[in-house]
Amino acid sequence: xxxxxxxxxxxxxxxxxxxxxxxxxxxxxxxxxxxxxxxxxxxxxxxxxxxxxxxxxxxxxxxxxxxxxxxxxxxxxxxxxxxxxxxxxxxxxxxxxxxxxxxxxxxxxxxxxx
Amino acid sequence: xxxxxxxxxxxxxxxxxxxxxxxxxxxxxxxxxxxxxxxxxxxxxxxxxxxxxxxxxxxxxxxxxxxxxxxxxxxxxxxxxxxxxxxxxxxxxxxxxxxxxxxxxxxxxxxxxxxxxxxxxxxxxxxxxxxxxxxxxxxxxxxxxxxxxxxxxxxxxxxxxxxxxxxxxxxxxxxxxxxxxxxxxxxxxxxxxxxxxxxxxxxxxxxxxxxxxxxxxxxxxxxxxxxxxxxxxxxxxxxxxxxxxxxxxxxxxxxxxxxxxxxxxxxxxxxxxxxxxxxxxxxxxxxxxxxxxxxxxxxxxxxxxxxxxxxxxxxxxxxxxxxx
Numbered sequence: 001x002x003x004x005x006x007x008x009x010x011x012x013x014x015x016x017x018x019x020x021x022x023x024x025x026x027x028x029x030x031x032x033x034x035x036x037x038x039x040x041x042x043x044x045x046x047x048x049x050x051x052x053x054x055x056x057x058x059x060x061x062x063x064x065x066x067x068x069x070x071x072x073x074x075x076x077x078x079x080x081x082x083x084x085x086x087x088x089x090x091x092x093x094x095x096x097x098x099x100x101x102x103x104x105x106x107x108x109x110x111x112x113x114x
Numbered sequence: 115x116x117x118x119x120x121x122x123x124x125x126x127x128x129x130x131x132x133x134x135x136x137x138x139x140x141x142x143x144x145x146x147x148x149x150x151x152x153x154x155x156x157x158x159x160x161x162x163x164x165x166x167x168x169x170x171x172x173x174x175x176x177x178x179x180x181x182x183x184x185x186x187x188x189x190x191x192x193x194x195x196x197x198x199x200x201x202x203x204x205x206x207x208x209x210x211x212x213x214x215x216x217x218x219x220x221x222x223x224x225x226x227x228x229x230x231x232x233x234x235x236x237x238x239x240x241x242x243x244x245x246x247x248x249x250x251x252x253x254x255x256x257x258x259x260x261x262x263x264x265x266x267x268x269x270x271x272x273x274x275x276x277x278x279x280x281x282x283x284x285x286x287x288x289x290x291x292x293x294x295x296x297x298x299x300x301x302x303x304x305x306x307x308x309x310x311x312x313x314x315x316x317x318x319x320x321x322x323x324x325x326x327x328x329x330x331x332x333x334x335x336x337x338x339x340x341x342x343x344x345x346x347x348x349x350x351x352x353x354x355x356x357x358x359x360x361x362x363x364x365x366x367x368x369x370x371x372x373x374x375x376x377x378x379x380x381x382x383x384x385x386x387x388x389x390x391x392x393x394x395x396x397x398x399x400x401x402x403x404x405x406x407x408x409x410x411x412x413x414x415x416x417x418x419x420x421x422x423x424x425x426x427x428x429x430x431x432x433x434x435x436x437x438x
Contacts, residue, residue, distance in 0.1 A: 011210050018203050037334065043167075051433050052433065055429055065210075066418075073137070076145075083153070088160075091157065096163050096164065096167050099165065099170075100167045100168075102168045114348055
């Protein structure tokens with residue numbers, strides 16, 4: 001709190017980083033490297049894992065530098081981050097497992113021959 | 115820092131002089147609102163993930179759905195949405211620059227950067243409207259079978275082709291006359307495609323095959339049937355012609371795909387709109403010198419938090435709708 005020096009340089013650096021990550025994502029999304037796209041690791045391709053990890057990195061960058069979490073007190077940061085880190089993976093894991101279970105159960109009954 | 119009763123009464127919006135966890139009342143509440151909103155969006159995206167895994171073998175491939183770029187014909191997947199992402203990230207940057215200028219009490223800089231942020235937000239919403247327009251209008255058209263499956267048409271290379279590439283619309287829809295309650299006297303009769311017309315055209319056009327929703331797990335591409343007899347067995351089941359997308363049916367495949375797309379990007383777009391509205395209110399206040407008199411620009415920081423959050427959500431929407 002109460003810092004009055006300009007952080008403009010840092011802001012542009014973070015912008016450069018976020019842009020770079022986005023460009024990498026877009027390039028990977030366009031070329032879809034064969035060795036990453038046609039793989040399966042924990043339910044989805046490695047390419048998708050790369051996308052997800054890069055997205056989380058971007059999100060962390062935005063929260064930390066743009067939303068000034070780096071200037072907040074640690075207990076405040078924790079009170080925001082910890083619920084997100086606990087609840088979202090929990091919900092997502094359950095729903096995705098259930099989703100693929102329903103797929104495995106129902107898909108064999110879908111008729112693709114006429 | 116010890117609070118007196120008088121202090122607490124005058125500073126009621128600041129939550130008094132006590133600052134639990136070192137944050138002012140307004141900022142803390144903005145953060146907790148963002149936390150709950152983040153969980154809401156997480157719920158939506160998790161529901162999207164659930165549905166996608168449920169229909170993992172027939173889910174539309176985003177690269178084949180969102181292929182437009184303004185002023186360019188042809189298929190350019192990803193580029194447009196990448197541009198939109200840049201616009202939003204850039205408006206986040208101008209927002210954080212406005213906050214930074216606010217810390218230094220530089221009113222004119224705050225005005226410039228807030229203005230740029232608002233413009234960025236408007237451009238983003240406009241881009242999203244354009245994306246919706248293309249999605250709703252559709253590009254190729256398809257037919258729907260009795261059991262709800264969507265059948266698309268391809269040429270002999272397996273590349274998707276539009277209905278007008280091989281069929282002609284035959285059914286006169288409506289002759290625009292005054293009796294129909296239209297304001298003009300008479301317009302051109304418009305024709306629409308019929309399933310029987312499409313089947314007829316399909317029979318007579320040796321180049322045309324069909325494409326199923328089903329994804330071949332090895333190639334990760336939709337299955338194509340070029341064998342006429344086999345394809346006709348599918349087409350005989352068709353009940354209606356589908357063009358574009360709405361909440362009930364869409365030419366790209368599973369209706370849930372369009373439902374989630376409209377709902378999640380719509381809800382995000384709604385957030386952007388309210389962000390723009392908040393930004394404009396704060397912008398006007400900056401112009402009026404409200405924060406100059408107050409001695410700090412914390413309000414800019416608070417709407418800034420919300421604006422960055424909108425960007426944050428878009429980063430995830432971008433990944434899960436367009437990349438993954």
